[in-house]
Amino acid sequence: MRLVIALGGNALLKRGEALTEENQRRNMQAAAVALATACEGHQVAIVHGNGPQVGLLALEAAAYDAVPPYPLDVLGAESQGMIGYVIAQELRNAAPSRLVASVLTQTMVEADDPAFARPTKPIGPVYGSIEEGRAGIGRDWSFAADGKGFRRVVPSPRPVGIIEMAEIAHLFDGGVVTICCGGGGIPVLRDAAGLLSGIEAVIDKDLAAALLAQQLKADRLIILTDVDAVYTGWGSPEQRALRELSAAEITGHDFAEGSMLPKVQAAAAFAGSTGNPAAIGALADLQAVMEGRAGTLVTR
16 A cells, blocks of 8 residues: 555644654654654655754744854754654564665745745744743744644645655655655745745644655545544533544534644645545554544545
């Protein structure tokens, strides 16, 4: 089976944990065992998130004012290298006989995407208040509620193309577990002359994974997160797990922007365009999610 697996940030960092290398390494070691088992006998591409990591890099860049802070596309490239290294190494440790490669990936967006005027993508740590988040950074960043706290939000334009698609497809078709489109990919624009340049944004990794899955002609898109299914009324006494959802039904529900909404949109985009199912569920339930015994199945 041809699979695209999108790993949420909880593969490296659980909610509330300090963003240390030790915590991320330990979490990935546990995730790699489940991933190695799930990848056995399948062609697999893995897409990972980078919200906490790219946010931390942005804070570090802002703290050193001797040079202008690096833009988000450059920080996205740095986070791709770091996270791809950890995932690839732990997958090799868990399955030494399997070929694994991490591809630094650029993702094309459009300059007139309305997302540039309306930041929604959360990055970095959770703060107790907006004032706490802005303290000491010397700039007017945007913040939005995240659970009981607040996180910085940045523009998240829709991905429209994957620059390294031919290279990724070559590895994927050859049976290499291919780690790519990390953090949604490094956001780039192409000008009238065909030249590429980076732009200040962070692409949603689930939407990038859906685009990748369509172009790889995947049999299934699997989106892994830190909840066991898609819920309606999340956080309220009426919350209810949805075990199956059609692409046409998503407009009838209210999902949170920057968290569950892009996951559902990505799953629906893949299912609606290919006719193949997508699944959303917990990383801890990976095998059951793959087999349709857990999580939410999204169909055409």
